[in-house]
Amino acid sequence: MSDLISPRERLLRALHKETVDRAPVICPGGMMNAAIVAVMEAGGNKLPTAHHDATQMTNLAYDVSTMTGFENFGIPFCMTIEAEVLGSAINYGTLECEPKIQKERFASAAEVIFPPADAFDDNNRVRAVASTIHTLSSRYADTPVIGSLTGPISTAASIVDPMTFLKQLRKDKDSSHRVISQVTDYLIHYAQLLVESGVDVISIADPTATGEILGPRMFDEYAVTYLNKLVDAIHAMGKPAIVHICGKMEAVKPSVSQLHGDALSVDAFVSLVKIKQEYPEITTMGNLSTILLEFGEAEKVESATDELKNKKIDILAPACGLSTSTPLKNISTFTAVAKNNG
Amino acid sequence: MQEILQRLSDAILAMDEDAAAQLAQEAIDAGLDPTEVIDSACLDGMERVGTLFEQEEYFIPELLSSADALYAALDVLRPHVHPSVAERQRALPRVVIGSIEGDTHDIGKNVVSLILSTGGCEVRDLGRDVPSTEFVRAAQDFAANIIAISTLMTTTMERVGTVIEALRKQGLRADYLVIVGGRPLSPTFARRIGADGYAETAAGALRLVRALTADPRPKRPGVGDLIVL
Numbered sequence: 001m002s003d004l005i006s007p008r009e010r011l012l013r014a015l016h017k018e019t020v021d022r023a024p025v026i027c028p029g030g031m032m033n034a035a036i037v038a039v040m041e042a043g044g045n046k047l048p049t050a051h052h053d054a055t056q057m058t059n060l061a062y063d064v065s066t067m068t069g070f071e072n073f074g075i076p077f078c079m080t081i082e083a084e085v086l087g088s089a090i091n092y093g094t095l096e097c098e099p100k101i102q103k104e105r106f107a108s109a110a111e112v113i114f115p116p117a118d119a120f121d122d123n124n125r126v127r128a129v130a131s132t133i134h135t136l137s138s139r140y141a142d143t144p145v146i147g148s149l150t151g152p153i154s155t156a157a158s159i160v161d162p163m164t165f166l167k168q169l170r171k172d173k174d175s176s177h178r179v180i181s182q183v184t185d186y187l188i189h190y191a192q193l194l195v196e197s198g199v200d201v202i203s204i205a206d207p208t209a210t211g212e213i214l215g216p217r218m219f220d221e222y223a224v225t226y227l228n229k230l231v232d233a234i235h236a237m238g239k240p241a242i243v244h245i246c247g248k249m250e251a252v253k254p255s256v257s258q259l260h261g262d263a264l265s266v267d268a269f270v271s272l273v274k275i276k277q278e279y280p281e282i283t284t285m286g287n288l289s290t291i292l293l294e295f296g297e298a299e300k301v302e303s304a305t306d307e308l309k310n311k312k313i314d315i316l317a318p319a320c321g322l323s324t325s326t327p328l329k330n331i332s333t334f335t336a337v338a339k340n341n342g
Numbered sequence: 343m344q345e346i347l348q349r350l351s352d353a354i355l356a357m358d359e360d361a362a363a364q365l366a367q368e369a370i371d372a373g374l375d376p377t378e379v380i381d382s383a384c385l386d387g388m389e390r391v392g393t394l395f396e397q398e399e400y401f402i403p404e405l406l407s408s409a410d411a412l413y414a415a416l417d418v419l420r421p422h423v424h425p426s427v428a429e430r431q432r433a434l435p436r437v438v439i440g441s442i443e444g445d446t447h448d449i450g451k452n453v454v455s456l457i458l459s460t461g462g463c464e465v466r467d468l469g470r471d472v473p474s475t476e477f478v479r480a481a482q483d484f485a486a487n488i489i490a491i492s493t494l495m496t497t498t499m500e501r502v503g504t505v506i507e508a509l510r511k512q513g514l515r516a517d518y519l520v521i522v523g524g525r526p527l528s529p530t531f532a533r534r535i536g537a538d539g540y541a542e543t544a545a546g547a548l549r550l551v552r553a554l555t556a557d558p559r560p561k562r563p564g565v566g567d568l569i570v571l
Contacts, residue, residue: 162449166449167403170357171407218401218403320496321495321496323496
């Protein structure tokens, strides 16, 4: 049976709260990317080269989408570009291991000095991402291109020593606000570059901005404020934004409902059904366990996917970062069951 | 508890570094035994912080700020501690802790490290992205009795077991208790890799260390006798 609408239209309709024939099944890239080893081995486009090289990045994003069945292109494949531009040392990882911050640039928020406003324009990896978005969006009009950003709190905690940073959220609010606010301005500029390159949706993951880490007061004061500043700016560019919040959510549920994102993506142990009941206006996204995807049997993946469909989750996606050793069969089972209308 | 000790405990709870340092000095000036001040006021303050953290009244920024107040008091008190206390410290649980190689997420590990240190353990924190060989080397060097391994990523969780393999290969498995924790891990996983203990939370990790090193020390748990907290 052929679908009546394209994956691109379906995702955009879901994000705009319009009716769809079924929930899209996506993997937005960034923290949540499906560049698993099996895909790279089969397609020959590999990390860590594809973190830098536009052609390999484009080809790998294409391989991921076609081999896994996820109904989007999702790039980049890491969460380190933002911190790299702002001065931190990056270890680009290996085929199996994602890039990571080797060393945060600054010891404390008070010490942060920012690069020129156009620093993102001059970064090679930013250019590779922009070029990939341009190529994919012009070649494949039916498949949505999602550009992933690291959120303001996580980016700030990637340029300032994270433990000091977390302490300063309480002790040095002025420096904390200054740093996170400026980080957000850079992220807005980066989002603008992605939009100009043809991105359809921006996805923001902010794994340091969790209720478990920050608690409700700091989550409100910092995470909600700056995530909304970023999302509002993306909306002003005419694009929808997905926000992923990691971790348990009990402590910050009312605050999460204040986020301006077009969809809320959550971890596996958060009940999206409860969120739907309490906040019917939220477009829910998620949340198939990545541990199940890595270690579970295909039959279990099938029943868990059916369960998400029965719960009428608006957009189906993995709950968190996928392990690079996740079996391809489990992912394709997830996407196939998600697409099956029967 | 004497009023000054209560106030010091309260200052730690209130995350007030200056007050904590000042009250510690006042306690010394009043002729109180610094060891007694540490054991009652400082540890009491941190225990109360730990309770609020477990109850989700305090979160990581508050926990770290309270620890700073604690350390401000300890900086004043420690130079006055009688040398015989060094003897006593040898009997404290000695823990090497780190996030496994490939994993640079260490907020959770840092919290566990902090709660263990402030809860009366001698801790050497190896940081993040730690290779299995480094866990073993550091445990020998530090004369640790416990190796604590953390990971936040499903990508790296399989490597947690390589520390235990490395201990076995070098014939050192019986010398250390291995405890594991982190978001993707579970008691089942801990059992499978042959760990001695698993804790879901940072406060649980402290209870776990205390249980594993209780005096009289329990017999090393056999395979499958995992302690879960």
